[in-house]
Amino acid sequence: MTSAACASTKRLTGVSLSSLRNGVVHAFRSDDLVDDIMRTAPHTIRVFLAFRMACVGCPIATFHTVEDACREHGIDRKKFLAALCDCVPA
Template sequence: MAKITKDTIIADVLKIDPETAPFFFEIGMHCLGCPSASGETVEEACAVHGVDADELIAKINM
């Protein structure tokens, strides 16, 4: 699997590994198919949702 970073677009994360969706749902990111997910990085989305991007990235890349 490709390494996911804070700069990775959410839609790309889901293309690389669709099984990451539950991580986003757990932190309140429920609109994974909306336009924001197509242009928003993991870091940007985490900032909007008040989540530590480094913690999310660590979980995704386990």
């Protein structure tokens, strides 16, 4: 994985964002597309808003990874990924 997985998530190799669709794994990575995260896990939208990231509804979100969005908005990537993981329902 390119980023730290959530503390409550088992470390699995090869886990992709698509595994979130069934609510099985909650491992967000810095190379996940912003739009994919928000569509697959809509409860994460509040994290984007809390960090004042205007990604919700932005046409660039379909191309930007978490890494890209954090860099563009001046957000610490590790803190943002941790917040995404913390918002995931148990």
